[in-house]
Amino acid sequence: xxxxNIVNAQSEIDTTIKVDLLRAPSxxxxxxxxxxxxxxxxxxxxxxxxxxLRSATNNFTTLPSNYAIDIAPYWIFKNSKKGxxxxxxxxxxxxxxxxxxxxxxxxxxxxxxxxxxxxxxxSAFGGFGFKxxxxxxxxxxxxxxxxxxxxSFQDEKIDHLKRIARAYDSIPNPKRDSLQNVQNSLFxxxxxxDEQNAVRxxxxxxxxxxxxxxxxxxxxxxxxxxxxxELDRQIQAxxxxxxxxxxGWTWDIAGGISxxxxxxxxxxxxxxxxxxxxxxxxxxxxYGAGLFILRLLHNPDKIFAKDNAINDIDDITTLxxxxxxxxxxxxxxxxxxxxxxYRSILSSETIDPSWRLVFNAEYAIWQNQKLTFSFGxxxxxxxxxxxxxxxxxxxxxxxxxxx
Amino acid sequence: MxxxxxxxxxxxxxxxxxxxxxxxxxxxxxxSIKKAAKKIAATTRTLASAERTTLDTLYILDGSDNxxxxxxxxGAAGQASDMSIELDGSTVVDKLAGDFSETVLGTNKExxxxxxxxxxxxxxxxxxTNVTSLTxxxxxxxxxxxxxxxxxxxxxxxxxxxxxxxxxxxxS
Numbered sequence: 209x210x211x212x213n214i215v216n217a218q219s220e221i222d223t224t225i226k227v228d229l230l231r232a233p234s235x236x237x238x239x240x241x242x243x244x245x246x247x248x249x250x251x252x253x254x255x256x257x258x259x260x261l262r263s264a265t266n267n268f269t270t271l272p273s274n275y276a277i278d279i280a281p282y283w284i285f286k287n288s289k290k291g292x293x294x295x296x297x298x299x300x301x302x303x304x305x306x307x308x309x310x311x312x313x314x315x316x317x318x319x320x321x322x323x324x325x326x327x328x329x330x331s332a333f334g335g336f337g338f339k340x341x342x343x344x345x346x347x348x349x350x351x352x353x354x355x356x357x358x359x360s361f362q363d364e365k366i367d368h369l370k371r372i373a374r375a376y377d378s379i380p381n382p383k384r385d386s387l388q389n390v391q392n393s394l395f396x397x398x399x400x401x402d403e404q405n406a407v408r409x410x411x412x413x414x415x416x417x418x419x420x421x422x423x424x425x426x427x428x429x430x431x432x433x434x435x436x437x438e439l440d441r442q443i444q445a446x447x448x449x450x451x452x453x454x455x456g457w458t459w460d461i462a463g464g465i466s467x468x469x470x471x472x473x474x475x476x477x478x479x480x481x482x483x484x485x486x487x488x489x490x491x492x493x494x495y496g497a498g499l500f501i502l503r504l505l506h507n508p509d510k511i512f513a514k515d516n517a518i519n520d521i522d523d524i525t526t527l528x529x530x531x532x533x534x535x536x537x538x539x540x541x542x543x544x545x546x547x548x549x550y551r552s553i554l555s556s557e558t559i560d561p562s563w564r565l566v567f568n569a570e571y572a573i574w575q576n577q578k579l580t581f582s583f584g585x586x587x588x589x590x591x592x593x594x595x596x597x598x599x600x601x602x603x604x605x606x607x608x609x610x611x
Numbered sequence: 612m613x614x615x616x617x618x619x620x621x622x623x624x625x626x627x628x629x630x631x632x633x634x635x636x637x638x639x640x641x642x643s644i645k646k647a648a649k650k651i652a653a654t655t656r657t658l659a660s661a662e663r664t665t666l667d668t669l670y671i672l673d674g675s676d677n678x679x680x681x682x683x684x685x686g687a688a689g690q691a692s693d694m695s696i697e698l699d700g701s702t703v704v705d706k707l708a709g710d711f712s713e714t715v716l717g718t719n720k721e722x723x724x725x726x727x728x729x730x731x732x733x734x735x736x737x738x739x740t741n742v743t744s745l746t747x748x749x750x751x752x753x754x755x756x757x758x759x760x761x762x763x764x765x766x767x768x769x770x771x772x773x774x775x776x777x778x779x780x781x782x783s
Contacts, residue, residue: 283688293688295736296709355691362693362732363706365772369730370695373774377726384667388778395671395782401754404671420667424774428665440770447691447734448768 225564227530227547230501232485236337236464237314238276240481242326242509248314249277253284271332276316282308295355301346301456310341314464319472332472333480337464345454348493354450361443365436372431376424384423391416458489481507496535503528513551513559515587525555544569551587562587568595663760665774670749670756672719672781679722679751679779683711683729686744686761689737694745697728719752722779729775735764743771 233239238248249264251257257279264272282290291297291305300306314337320329327333347355394407407413468480484504491497505526510516512528529550536543545568552561566584573579580595672679681703685692696703696711704711716722733743744761762771 290684290688292684292710294685294709294733295689295691298689358691358734358736359693359708362691362708362734362770365732365770366693366695366706366730369732369772369774370697370728373728373730373776374700376774377728377776388667388669391669392778392780392782395780397782399753399782404754417668421663421665424665424667424776428772428774443734443770444766444768446768447736447770448766450736450768451738 225549227499227501227532227549230485230503230528230530230549231487232339232460232462232503234339235276235278235312235314235316236339236462236483236485237316237335237466238278238337240337240464240466240483241276241316241318241333241335243274243276243316243318247274247276249275251277251279251284257284271319272317273319273321274317276314278312278314280312282311295452299347301454302343306344307340307342310339310344310460312339313337314339316466328468330471332469333466334469335464335466335480337462339460339462342459342461343457345456345458345491348453348455350493351451351453354446358443358446358450361439361446365439365443368433368436368439372428375431376427381423384420387416387420391420455491455493458487458491460487461485479506481505483508494537496533498534499530499532501530511553511559513553513562521558523555524553527552527554541572542570549587570595662762664762664771666747666758666760667776668758669778669780671752671754672723672779673753674723674781675719677719677751678715679717679719679749680713680715681711681727682713682748682750683731684746684748685710685731685733686746687737687740687742689739690733690743691736692731692733692743692745694729694731699725713748713750719781723781725779727775727777727779729773729777731773731775732770733773734770735768738767741765741767741769745773745775747775747777749777 234245235243235248238245249260251260257277260277262268264275293309297305298309314335316333316335316337318327318333318335320327320331320333322329391413394410394413395404399407462485463483465482466480467477470476470478483506485501487499487501489497489499503526505528507523508519508526511519511521511524511526513526530548532545532547534543534545536545546566547568548563548565550561550563553559564585564587566582568580568582570578570580582594583592585591670679681696683694683696685694692709694707694711695705696707698716703714703716716727717725729745729747731745733745735741735743742761742763744759746760747758749756749758758775758777760773760775764771
């Protein structure tokens with residue numbers, strides 16, 4: 209009697225090598241200097257940015273030992289004119305606002321002490337990086353549908369609010385009218401803008417403004433109906449679980465450069481390392497997703513083309529590229545992918561470029577049990593197959609005999 | 612002795628004169644800085660108020676032919692807004708999602724005694740913040756003015772309703 213067990217076979221294809229390894233780091237400057245992501249400051253306004261800088265430099269008196277910061281200029285300067293930042297304004301995939309909204313600048317400084325072994329302790333290092341999106345994809349059908357439902361409830365609410373606002377204006381209210389007349393009378397013809405502003409800042413004007421606004425609020429609360437409250441509940445039910453998913457074209461660009469200040473002198477510097485990444489992708493809710501990544505590194509810590517060996521060749525430039533296509537629908541049990549990676553060294557002829565092509569497929573039998581199959585060509589040119597389906601078929605073959 | 616006393620008096624007077632000159636210069640500089648600040652303040656004033664969702668106020672006109680424009684921006688980032696705007700009962704825009712971009716309402720002369728009604732509802736869809744806001748920008752009168760309303764919701768997904776009533780007024 210034969211039994212087939214689904215087991216995990218020993219891997220012949222290194223499944224840790226994926227196209228995603230070539231992706232741009234979230235903070236290029238910090239990545240180039242080996243600063244951990246958890247150490248990166250990400251202030252959301254100017255005050256917290258200044259606070260962070262002050263703390264790192266001991267009130268602007270010393271250089272920090274390790275300091276990394278990511279700034280999104282569009283969002284950090286609250287008073288700048290931002291354009292439409294509601295869900296409607298953020299729906300577009302490309303345009304000048306997209307670049308501005310997605311731009312992140314990263315700065316890093318590393319001043320190692322004598323115990324440091326990974327980096328030259330006699331030098332200090334500074335890094336600068338940037339990251340932005342040219343295309344970020346548009347809302348997928350599920351997102352658009354959820355927004356349309358919320359909008360329909362909001363449209364009904366607007367009708368209620370218009371009714372309330374019109375009623376407030378039309379219902380006779382001597383107190384309101386009197387206060388408005390007093391407010392009007394505080395101004396006279398020929399006043400300069402300075403004088404007008406002085407009136408607006410004055411106690412009397414602000415008191416009346418506050419009372420009038422409160423009267424509107426009180427009226428609104430009295431006139432709010434159960435139907436409006438029900439609309440609020442329906443909106444909240446949808447809005448509290450709302451998530452944005454994007455499909456279509458995406459294109460990100462990131463780059464960074466770092467400098468070594470030898471003997472910790474700012475007048476004695478040289479280029480330490482640099483990187484440039486670009487990622488182009490396309491996601492479709494039916495046909496899957498494709499991705500293309502290009503990475504150019506100057507003087508990386510490890511050389512990908514040498515199986516990630518430590519870089520002992522100075523001033524080396526590497527070019528790596530990856531392409532991937534994934535087919536799989538949301539909630540589907542089956543998905544398949546095809547990945548190709550190319551790696552090379554541009555500035556040295558000692559190591560040949562190499563490439564790898566792998567096909568993966570998996571099928572979920574139960575929630576935590578999958579049948580997997582991999583087939584491909586490794587960097588060294590060998591053809592490999594892997595996955596527990598292959599192992600299971602091999603196991604079956606071992607028990608079969610001729611009768 | 613008498614000579615030195617005289618000399619002392621002269622010296623003191625001289626230093627007092629110098630001091631007065633210096634003080635006058637300083638005061639003049641301060642005043643000019645203050646004037647410059649006020650000038651900036653005169654052209655763009657922000658009437659901000661934390662946690663305020665209603666407004667009944669006025670915008671001053673000067674009776675000129677300069678155009679008065681209106682712009683309305685909703686926030687914060689990632690929230691969903693819907694708004695309607697009426698001017699003297701006529702619809703300017705109805706059930707508009709997102710911002711109302713800068714639009715001419717009329718000249719200062721034409722706008723006198725007119726009433727602007729803006730109603731909006733903003734739902735908290737953002738997972739980054741619970742703040743909602745509405746900024747009403749009026750330009751073209753003697754002073755450009757921003758009216759800022761805002762409220763932070765307590766529960767994820769909740770909505771905030773805004774009502775703004777603005778009277779256009781030319782003082783006589």
